[in-house]
Amino acid sequence: MVDVAVLGAGSWGTTFGKVLADGGARVTMWARRPEAAREIAESRRNTRYLPGITLPATLTATADAAEAVAGAEQVYLAVPSQQLRATLASLLPVLPPDAPLVSLMKGVEAGTRLRMSEVIAEAAGVPASRVAVVSGPNLALEIAQEHPTAAVVSCVDIEVAKAVARVARNDYFHSFVNDDVIGTEFGGVLKNLVAVAIGIVDGVGYGENTKASIITRGLAELTAFAVAHGAQRETMQGLAGLGDLIATCSSPLSRNFTAGRLLGLGYSRQDVVARMNQVAEGLSSIAPVAELAAARGIPMPILEQVRLVIDEAMDPRDIAPHLTTDDAEPTLEMLS
Numbered sequence: 537m538v539d540v541a542v543l544g545a546g547s548w549g550t551t552f553g554k555v556l557a558d559g560g561a562r563v564t565m566w567a568r569r570p571e572a573a574r575e576i577a578e579s580r581r582n583t584r585y586l587p588g589i590t591l592p593a594t595l596t597a598t599a600d601a602a603e604a605v606a607g608a609e610q611v612y613l614a615v616p617s618q619q620l621r622a623t624l625a626s627l628l629p630v631l632p633p634d635a636p637l638v639s640l641m642k643g644v645e646a647g648t649r650l651r652m653s654e655v656i657a658e659a660a661g662v663p664a665s666r667v668a669v670v671s672g673p674n675l676a677l678e679i680a681q682e683h684p685t686a687a688v689v690s691c692v693d694i695e696v697a698k699a700v701a702r703v704a705r706n707d708y709f710h711s712f713v714n715d716d717v718i719g720t721e722f723g724g725v726l727k728n729l730v731a732v733a734i735g736i737v738d739g740v741g742y743g744e745n746t747k748a749s750i751i752t753r754g755l756a757e758l759t760a761f762a763v764a765h766g767a768q769r770e771t772m773q774g775l776a777g778l779g780d781l782i783a784t785c786s787s788p789l790s791r792n793f794t795a796g797r798l799l800g801l802g803y804s805r806q807d808v809v810a811r812m813n814q815v816a817e818g819l820s821s822i823a824p825v826a827e828l829a830a831a832r833g834i835p836m837p838i839l840e841q842v843r844l845v846i847d848e849a850m851d852p853r854d855i856a857p858h859l860t861t862d863d864a865e866p867t868l869e870m871l872s
C-alpha cells in the first residue's frame with residue numbers, strides 16, 4: 537500500500553484524498569484547523585466543504601504537518617495559490633527529501649507571476665523533475681460523489697507523472713499523463729477567468745449564444761496565451777484546456793462562475809469576496825496573468841473586460857469581449 541500525504545483539507549484537497557484512498561493508497565491529510573482534522577479523522581466527514589460525503593477508512597487527518605508527511609511517498613498540495621509559498625515555508629523542515637510534490641492548484645502567484653509548480657520548486661528548493669501538477673475538468677463535489685471523471689497529471693519527467701497517475705486513479709477517476717506542465721497549468725488558470733466572464737453573463741441574464749461565443753473565444757485566448765509561454769497547442773484542446781473550460785463555465789458548483797454571477801447581479805468585488813466561503817482563484821489570477829500577457833503583447837479581451845467589471849469601470853451588461861475588434865474590415869476567425 538502506498539502512503540501519501542495531502543496538505544490542505546478544503547474541498548479539493550479532501551476530495552483528492554478520497555480519490556487516492558479509493559485507488560488503494562493510505563492517505564493522511566494535513567488540515568490547518570485542528571477541529572477540521574478531528575472531524576475527518578473521527579467522523580470521516582468534512583461537512584464544511586463536502587456535505588453528505590463519507591470519507592474512506594484508509595484516509596485520516598491531522599493538524600500536525602510532520603505527522604501528516606511522515607513516510608509519505610508522494611505529497612499533494614491543495615491550498616489557495618496565494619497561500620502556497622507561506623504554507624511551504626512552514627512545512628519545509630518536515631517535507632520528505634525525495635517524494636514527488638504534486639500541485640492540485642490552479643493559480644498564478646501575484647507579484648512573482650509564477651505558476652504553482654514554479655513556486656513549489658523555488659520555495660521547496662527542488663528540481664522541476666520532482667514537481668507534478670494535476671488538472672482537468674474536476675469539480676470537487678461531483679468527484680466526491682464519484683461521478684466518472686478524467687484528469688491529466690503532468691511533469692517534465694514523464695516517469696514521475698506516470699508514478700503519480702498510477703496512484704491517482706480508481707474506478708471513477710482516471711489520470712492521463714503528459715509532459716507539458718506549462719500548458720496543463722495555464723489551462724487551469726485561464727479557464728477560471730473565462731468562467732468568471734460566463735458567470736457575469738449568466739448574472740446579467742444573457743443566454744447560450746453569448747456564453748458559447750465567449751467560451752469559444754476563451755479557448756482561443758487561453759491557447760494564444762499558453763502557447764506564447766511555451767505550452768503545446770494540443771494540450772489546450774485536451775482535458776486541462778477545453779475540458780476544464782467546459783466544466784467550469786457550465787456549472788454552478790464552480791466558485792469562479794459563482795463569483796462572476798454575483799458580479800453580474802450587481803455585487804461589488806468586496807461583496808463577492810465576503811459572500812464566498814471557498815477560494816475563487818480567478819479573482820487573484822487576473823493581475824498576474826494580465827501582467828504576463830502585457831509583457832508579451834498578447835491581446836486578452838475577456839480578461840480585460842472581466843477586470844473592468846470587477847473594477848466597476850464597466851457595467852456588467854456591456855460585457856461582450858467577442859465583439860471587441862479594432863478592424864474596420866471583417867477578419868478571419870483566428871482560433872489561437
Ligand SMILES: NC(=O)C1=CN([C@@H]2O[C@H](COP(=O)(O)OP(=O)(O)OC[C@H]3O[C@@H](n4cnc5c(N)ncnc54)[C@H](O)[C@@H]3O)[C@@H](O)[C@H]2O)C=CC1
Nearest residue numbers: 545546547548549614615619641642674675676814815817
Ligand atoms: N474545488 C475544486 O473543485 C477544485 C479546486 N482546485 C484548486 O485547488 C486549490 C484549492 O482549492 P479548494 O480546496 O477548492 O479551496 P477551498 O477554499 O475549498 O479550501 C482551501 C483550503 O486551504 C486552507 N487554507 C487557507 N489558507 C491556508 C493557509 N495559509 N495555510 C494552509 N491552509 C490554508 C483552508 O483552510 C481550506 O482548507 C485551488 O487552487 C483551486 O483552484 C482544482 C480543481 C478542483
Ligand SMILES: O=C(CO)COP(=O)(O)O
Nearest residue numbers: 672673674675790791792
Ligand atoms: O477547477 C475546477 C474545476 O475543474 C474548480 O473550479 P472552481 O475553482 O471555479 O470551483
